[in-house]
Structures are given as structure tokens and as C-alpha cells.
Amino acid sequence: MKFNIEFTAGIIIIGNEILSGRTVDKNTSFIATWLGDKGISVEEVRVIPDKEEIIIKTVNDLRKKFAYIFTTGGIGPTHDDITAESISKVFNQKYQYHSEAYKILEEFYKDQDFNSGRKKMAKMPENATLIPNPKTFAAGFYVENVFVLPGVPSILQAMLPLLDKNIITGKKILSISIDTKLRESSLANDLSIIQDRFNSVDIGSYPYFKHQPGTILVLRSVNKIEIEKCEKEIREVLIKLSQ
């Protein structure tokens, strides 16, 4: 399955908690599924530490390779939240208070101490556009094709749908899953022959071992006729092999 560069994305997960193994990253799966529905294919994910020079280099590497970049993490109030300042440097923009973001937070914290940590969450590159945060009010933002989101999955999941109109959607990527109790190694030869005949379909094969072995086959394509033809051929092979 060939993708137009126009319909590609990269994800950058910023956070020591993923690299240390303490936390399993769930944001990749959520963002990739949301993008897949829009016909945008995630081509690369990088998990990197909260280190300014690494954030800058990684964003610069990827923003030229793919149409969209999503970063998660590092936009909170604490000392280790350095994503917004790093992104300012990527685009050579001043890192300053965004007046609207500031106002929202000021309103939210009106009865509490609107301290410097809380104010920091309103700082971003000078030409950033806000991504509203309906849950905890500290906004994300984007500059050009780089979308900067928080690391807490529940907040990210509330914010991402607000970007529906910012993404130029490609043809929807269709996906068909087939669960078979056959071992992957029994299927390999037949699958390889079918894959060679269907250039526009990606056939993935994922073995599992729960009580007994099995394999999940996942077909992906933007071509409805081809993916259905391919599915039919695979199902015929599975019947043949199960006999």
C-alpha cells in the first residue's frame, strides 16, 4: 500500500516515564487510530526524553518528512515541562504568554493561587494557534504542521477531536481483521503468494498464544474492491488449510 506524503504523520512521545518503562504509552494507539480513520498513515513514532536539544532535533527531523507531526507530553507546569519552549526554538519564535491561553487559565484559577507554574502553561511560540483543552483548561497549540498535545491520555483524547477540521483527509484506510486458529507458520507460503498478487493491500500477520496458538491477519487498503477480493482469497486458503 503506497501512501502519498500528503497523508502521512509522525508522532513524538516526549517523556522519561515512557523511556523508563514506568508507563505504557497509550497515546500512539489513540492518535494513530484517529488518523487512520482520516486516511492518514503514521509512518514513524519516536519516544524521546525531556531534553531540549533532543526535542528540537527530533521535531526538525520529522516535520520535513511527514505532513503532520503530533507531540505528546511536556506542556504542564513543572520544571521538566520544556516542550513549548523547545518548539519555539524549532520555529525561531519568541516563547511568550499567549493572551487567550493566559485569560482562560486566569479565569480557571481565579479563586486559587495563579502561580508562575500555572502561568507557564500559557507560554508558547508567539505565532502558535491554540488547541482548546475542554478538560483541564491548559491549552495545547500548533505551529505550521506541528501539533503539541499533553501526555495525559484522557486529556489528549478530549482535545484531539477538536482538530478534525485541521487535517486534510486522505482516502479512508479500510481494515479487515481475520482471526484464525491456524499457526502463522502454516499460512506463510499461501499468504506470501496472495500478497504478491495484491499490491494495493497490506497483509499483516500477527501470531498470538493464548491457551493455544492462533494468528490474526489484518488487511489494510484504501481500495475497497481489492481488499474484499483479497479477503475472499485468504478465507478460501484458510478453509483449505483447516481441512
Added chain:
Amino acid sequence: MKFNIEFTAGIIIIGNEILSGRTVDKNTSFIATWLGDKGISVEEVRVIPDKEEIIIKTVNDLRKKFAYIFTTGGIGPTHDDITAESISKVFNQKYQYHSEAYKILEEFYKDQDFNSGRKKMAKMPENATLIPNPKTFAAGFYVENVFVLPGVPSILQAMLPLLDKNIITGKKILSISIDTKLRESSLANDLSIIQDRFNSVDIGSYPYFKHQPGTILVLRSVNKIEIEKCEKEIREVLIKLSQ
């Protein structure tokens, strides 16, 4: 917290199923925790598709940056399993049957069809050293500092401990977690002051929102005295802020 290059690692997750969002990657967390216990710090993770030129480039980029590289995925029997052949090209080695890996599989499949897909799982770079697979018998392998493991978490988890002796361990990375019901933004200023005073301790701050907001603070260091001092200061601040 500064790390010696000697005690660093990179992880390369090879697989379209992670990029598509269908599967949440659990291998990073398992490998990183295992390495952390040995004093090895994971500095970067990349998730990439099953494409030969990308696998080769990524392995080449990372194997020079870090002491250890772990790849997961793409060593099964099907057409989309191209990791072993790609790694052969990284090291300019022939991609051929490993006699011991072949013998193990031949024995395992003796009453079944030892077909070309199954045989393929014994193919690897000519100078590869086996990583035995106690679960499903298709071995992993390593060449120099690149350790090639399967993508199925239960199999990876059975194989990884067999590498205990292959890793030169650093000082164990100590980790202390503190769960507080305070909002991250209330802590930010005090934490920042404490972080400035403890160079050898990494203080991570991870807000969560379950019923009510809270923050988990994670201290990491190889220095037992410093991490305990730092913990004491943080706990004093938490008491002060909770009053």
C-alpha cells in the same frame, strides 16, 4: 542524572500493527524495566514499519549512538517478516540458515510440515549468536550490540532474561514514587527549586485525573544518599502545601 554512554540503550519496535494503532506496544515498557534494573537507561525508542530500507537506516543510526539496541518484531515465518534479512544487510553478512536454529525447528516440527515459512525462521546473519526461545522455539539472535527479538510480548518476556549475562550492568537506577493528591500546578515552583539543588536526581512529575486530580512524582537516581535526601525534602514540601 547523567548517563555514561556505556549504560544506554535504544529500542526499535518494528511493526505496522503498532503504527496503525491496532496494537498498544507493551515491549518497550518490559525491556526498559528490565534494563533499568541493570542500570541501563533507554534513551530513545523508534517505531517503524516493516520496510527494509527504513529498518537498515534506523538500526545504523541507533547502534552507533547507544551501547545496546533491542529490536522487536518481524522475525516470524511470513512475507512481512523481514527483520533478520535487513539486519544481515546492516552488518554486510550473508543471510543464511543458522545450523543450530535450523536443527531446533526441524526437531520441533518433525511430525508436521517443515515448510519454507518455518525454515525461514532459522535464517539470520551468518555470524549471529542465537537467543534461545523457550516458548515457541524460533530463536532470536544478536550481532555485535544489536539484539533481535520477536514482537509477541509473552515470547519476548520469556527470552529476555536469557540475556542477563550479555549486558554489562551499570549502577542500578533507584526509583522512588510519591503519590500526592495535590495538583501538579501547586507543586511546580517548589519542585523546581528542589530539582535545581539535586543534580544527580531526576524528578519527574506526572499528573493524573481519576475522580479527582493528583500527581505522581518519580525520583530516579543512581545515588542512594541523594535520592533519599531529595525524597525527604519533597515530602516536607508536600506536608507544607497540604496544610
